[in-house]
Amino acid sequence: MELTRMTAAELSAALAASEVSATEVTQAHLDRIAAVDDRVHAFLHVAADSALAQAADVDTRRAAGERLAPLAGVPVAVKDVFTTENMPTTCGSRILAGWHPPYDATITQRLKQAGAIILGKTNMDEFAMGSSTENSAFGPSRNPWDLTKVPGGSSGGSAAAVAAYAAPLAIGTDTGGSIRQPAAVCGIVGTKPTYGGSSRYGVVAFASSLDTPGPFGRTVLDTALLHEAISGHDPMDSTSIDAPVPPVVAAAREADVSGMRIGVVSELSGDGYQPGVLSRFAEAVELLESLGAKVSEVSCPHFGYALPSYYLIAPSEASSNLARFDAMRYGLRVGDDGTRDAEEVMALTREQGFGAEVKRRIILGAYALSSGYYDAYYGKAQQVRTLIIRDFDAAFGQVDVLVSPATPTTAFGLGERADDPMAMYLADLCTIPSDLAGNAAISVPCGLAPEDGLPVGLQVMAPALADDRLYRVAAAAEAALVGRWGQPLLASAKGLTS
């Protein structure tokens, strides 16, 4: 079998049995990147030399009889928001072009310790602000299903890399849907773990109370393997939860929903949703019921206010976090010709270093936090956040998980929403509630919308620290759906073959 078509679980088994070397697996993926990335543009930086050096090290250790972690020798692509000691980290921004961070993010370190091979850094909307990668200062990524469509965002490069078979696994971050939305529109699996379940140390901050690193894979089991490898308490992140990692891999293997109570969220449906998205979602729910789940409808009355609440809270936090880009200690500096003072240099640097969406959000955040507007905007948004958490609490009193479409529509066209911020923001309509509540959620492919032949994602949401339930439901749905289709959904993607 072609190495790039294998799942991470298959690669892990073949590597452990020494049927293939980490060097061969890594080279196959580097070759695939070379063959497709001029069209997909999933990567901002390909780390061929360090990937092959890491692979050689794994091969040496395995030959010496060392017991290695499941992902040893399995390649992974890393969103360019995670710091990496010997690779550039740009966050898709001109202000960080060429920056080499002096330390690794905790997740970068954990991947290296697990022996996972870091292929390179993936493209993203600048500072993770966006739903299409079109806000990257280095040009957009493209959807492997149809190269005229966006791959979603902000972790669009990571999703596109996995969907293009350029990497079996990838890491992203989810602040308002930035893992689940690209996973849904690229026809792959993506998880936002419980907030605090995966470390933010070394993740360039966008909205600190929401930012959550998480995994992408082509299968639910692969996604669980990566979830487990990156998770767990980190003393370097003061919001990291000191609790055992939920048994996500075991749940993905069990894939049993019999007796589970599944709630369909009434508010995440209706106007603004593409008919083909709703029909595939409804079929997936019926399927789960046929597998033994008890399905009911559940109302979360404040979810309709999640989007406006998020677009006050996230920009407010961003306006504060991005103040660190001041042209003094690292990154771009513009206009320092001896005549200008520090404030002028800062303003010129930020003007030239930030793109339009980042400027919009900084100014929006500054507005929401200004005296006189604080109570009406930021304060009110925080109260709505409480009400959304209470909606979830009430719902999880009745059911074990909630389900909804992952996105209101399938992948939209490049350029279609690029200069219409409100239209772009709607892409995160279904994913935002879980970010505000800090609970766990996954998107798993549930079919193609009949009207455009593009993938639809089923979102499953679970209470904080019950991430294993996501994998139990997603794996059951995946097994039944792939059985029905006769092949994984991604096998029907045509963007890179035609």
Add this chain to the structure above:
Amino acid sequence: MACMPITRDEVAYLARLSRIALSDAELDHLAPQLDQIITAVGQVQQVAAEGIPPTSHATGLTNVFRDDEPRPCLTPGQALAAAPAVEQQRFKVPRILGED
């Protein structure tokens, strides 16, 4: 506040506070967009939330402490490696005080 939550002048003022030297053309473009966005997010004001406590983060964690122990950190060379300008093992910055 109903029809015009933010004016072009306010956007220019907030950009100055945010240390972003927006051009006039950008201001013309951004101001109506921000007006539209603020009108949309202003929907939160419709929610009855009297007496509802605000949520700043969802974990419920407070006051996370660790022992204050010395541990390895970046060397001056590593810390200064990405600096735009360096002098005498320090970050070199433009003047911070005006003439007057």
